[in-house]
Amino acid sequence: MKLLTLNFLTCAIKTCKGSPASFPLHPRDSELEIIETDINLPFLKNILPRLTWDAVRTISTELGLPELPATAPTREDLVEPSSTSEDDAEEVPTQVAKDLHRLLLETCVKEGKLVCGCCEHEYQVKEGVANFLLPGHLV
Amino acid sequence: MSRPEDILPPDLFYNDSESRKYTTSSRIQRIQSDMTHRALDMLDLTSPSMILDVGCGSGLSGEILSASDEDGTPGGPHVWIGFDISASMLGVALEKEVEGDLFLADAGQGVPFRAGTFDAAISISAIQWLCNAETSEDSPAGRLSRFFNGLYASLRRGGRAVCQFYPKNDEQKQMVSSAAVKAGFGAGLLEDDPGTKNAKTYLVLTVGGGDTDGDITGVVRGMDGVDVQDSRRRGRDRHGKDVKGSKAWILRKKEQQESRGKVVKATSKYTGRKRRIQW
Numbered sequence: 001m002k003l004l005t006l007n008f009l010t011c012a013i014k015t016c017k018g019s020p021a022s023f024p025l026h027p028r029d030s031e032l033e034i035i036e037t038d039i040n041l042p043f044l045k046n047i048l049p050r051l052t053w054d055a056v057r058t059i060s061t062e063l064g065l066p067e068l069p070a071t072a073p074t075r076e077d078l079v080e081p082s083s084t085s086e087d088d089a090e091e092v093p094t095q096v097a098k099d100l101h102r103l104l105l106e107t108c109v110k111e112g113k114l115v116c117g118c119c120e121h122e123y124q125v126k127e128g129v130a131n132f133l134l135p136g137h138l139v
Numbered sequence: 140m141s142r143p144e145d146i147l148p149p150d151l152f153y154n155d156s157e158s159r160k161y162t163t164s165s166r167i168q169r170i171q172s173d174m175t176h177r178a179l180d181m182l183d184l185t186s187p188s189m190i191l192d193v194g195c196g197s198g199l200s201g202e203i204l205s206a207s208d209e210d211g212t213p214g215g216p217h218v219w220i221g222f223d224i225s226a227s228m229l230g231v232a233l234e235k236e237v238e239g240d241l242f243l244a245d246a247g248q249g250v251p252f253r254a255g256t257f258d259a260a261i262s263i264s265a266i267q268w269l270c271n272a273e274t275s276e277d278s279p280a281g282r283l284s285r286f287f288n289g290l291y292a293s294l295r296r297g298g299r300a301v302c303q304f305y306p307k308n309d310e311q312k313q314m315v316s317s318a319a320v321k322a323g324f325g326a327g328l329l330e331d332d333p334g335t336k337n338a339k340t341y342l343v344l345t346v347g348g349g350d351t352d353g354d355i356t357g358v359v360r361g362m363d364g365v366d367v368q369d370s371r372r373r374g375r376d377r378h379g380k381d382v383k384g385s386k387a388w389i390l391r392k393k394e395q396q397e398s399r400g401k402v403v404k405a406t407s408k409y410t411g412r413k414r415r416i417q418w
């Protein structure tokens with residue numbers, strides 16, 4: 001599971017809906033892996049304003065990854081200034097974009113669990129797949 | 140013909156052998172691919188987007204979402220997250236090393252993503268299953284309402300969803316679309332080849348606000364009278380090629396990526412072999 005996904009996933013349990021502590025879920029005992037993919041600059045530009053930067057930082061710290069700057073990069077930070085263009089395909093990613101791609105789209109939780117900070121429910125992750133099936137009484 | 144929903148719960152119906160049979164059937168691959176392209180036409184995406192695939196199965200739609208615009212996916216390559224209730228189906232998706240993230244989850248229990256996560260959602264041949272409840276505490280109405288409420292919240296304002304499904308009858312069609320409307324969606328039903336045994340029903344859903352046309356009448360009006368595009372032409376005549384998902388196919392894909400300097404998963408005795416996560 002990509003770290004990007006962790007920036008959007010919340011606890012599924014009914015009583016946690018709307019509780020601030022149910023996001024982000026906290027990775028525990030996790031094994032990470034890198035799965036490389038082509039950088040997709042237009043996607044990064046699209047998703048950037050939707051990220052909760054504080055959660056990106058929290059998760060990185062919890063996973064023992066290098067510390068991130070306190071404030072999120074902006075769209076302008078992702079594109080080499082000389083290449084800015086109407087046509088997305090012409091634009092060249094900066095090092096900031098490459099680092100963000102590495103962190104959010106290539107760094108994956110392979111094994112472990114995700115724990116809700118509100119109800120402490122643990123969601124298992126195996127082979128990168130998280131199990132979100134709930135027993136009926138928690139739905 | 141009997142409907143699978145009337146026989147078994149989905150996670151039991153789509154067991155290891157059925158999931159494999161389903162995914163390797165070239166007839167099913169073609170039909171699911173055509174419907175995915177049809178749904179993408181209605182989503183009208185113009186740039187790489189964040190997409191949810193509900194009941195993603197073995198990733199037949201996902202592989203299309205991950206393809207680039209030049210390869211026939213409008214606005215692609217997209218980033219997608221898929222969930223499905225069948226561990227066997229997800230096992231087949233893992234074997235194919237699809238690019239989207241996978242979850243084992245029941246759409247009838249909700250959609251566990253924060254508000255405004257997705258640009259769009261797609262669901263192909265899955266949500267008719269929500270009209271069945273497997274336990275006495277649960278009901279089809281409850282399952283549909285949790286699903287559509289969760290879906291509505293997880294889409295960004297101005298977002299869209301297209302759900303192709305196989306309603307059992309008109310009553311079921313109405314039950315599904317009215318549950319979507321109750322959750323806040325603008326909803327339209329589109330039918331391809333109505334009245335034939337190839338009839339396909341698409342529930343087209345819009346979330347108001349935002350920059351795209353949230354007015355459902357606009358979307359469906361635009362589609363009216365549009366002939367079904369023959370996505371087969373765009374597609375992949377696989378004659379003489381490795382069967383998608385086969386070991387040979389995976390190895391070829393890996394080689395291509397490696398030659399472009401990518402780190403790929405080490406080929407192991409598991410590559411292209413049966414995988415099923417034991418939960």
Ligand SMILES: C[S@@+](CC[C@H](N)C(=O)[O-])C[C@H]1O[C@@H](n2cnc3c(N)ncnc32)[C@H](O)[C@@H]1O
Nearest residue numbers: 149194195196199223224225245246263265268
């Ligand atoms: C006909 S298959 C379609 C799979 C895929 N969308 C495709 O087009 O190839 C139907 C899928 O819906 C899934 N499904 C059924 N009920 C579900 C539920 N409540 N939540 C999530 N997935 C479900 C099944 O496990 C199965 O993989």
Ligand SMILES: [Zn+2]
Nearest residue numbers: 011016116119
């Ligand atoms: Zn919780």
